[in-house]
Amino acid sequence: MIQYPTITSEVDPEAFIYVFNKLDGSNIRAEWSRKRGGFWKFGAKTRLLDSHDPVLGEAPGLAKAGFERQLDGIFRGMRLERAVAFFEFFGPNSFAGSHVAEPHKVVLIDVATEKGMLPPDKFIRHFDGVEHASMLATGCAIPKFVEAVRNREVERMTFEGVVCKSLDSPLMFKIKSRAWLAKLKQHCGGDDKMFRRLA
16 A cells, blocks of 8 residues: 655755645545445555554544545546545644544545656646645745745644645655744654654
8 A cells, every 4th residue: 555755854946836734643544446446445654554543543434434435436537446545634632643532534635546646736626626735825935935834924824834745746845834843842852853753
């Protein structure tokens, strides 16, 4: 089952990008198959996942209930045999991959087909009517824009920051707000290795 590509923190100021909100949660994968009639396999970022998982166990049910029927129709319309839908699982108090006992949701963030990750323009076109991470802007990550993200001055952006996706898929990089990084530093309690892993 394909895993979500690594998102670098190295900003490419020359690439033309689509800027999406970075949702603060855990990456969830759902594999769709025409032959099997829908979602049939689920995974967290690096492992398979089912409803018995103590933290992410509700995610497969949320994905099936909220997205399976709609995505099934879109995937069939795209004449696909297989696809992997990537979601972010989170709640109001989720932070840096940690979750508490509260209502959670999943939101679509990307899709991979047999040909690889869909470029952002095709993702927006095919999944316009599906709840997905909000697209905030297009253009280039010039220094002024990067600073605006770091200072949380981009309209409608999340507390964490943004993910920038190039048409030259799978080039992606993230820009995080200074406020979120400061909260993460406090959360890590001086553990620099943990900070680097989560940042």
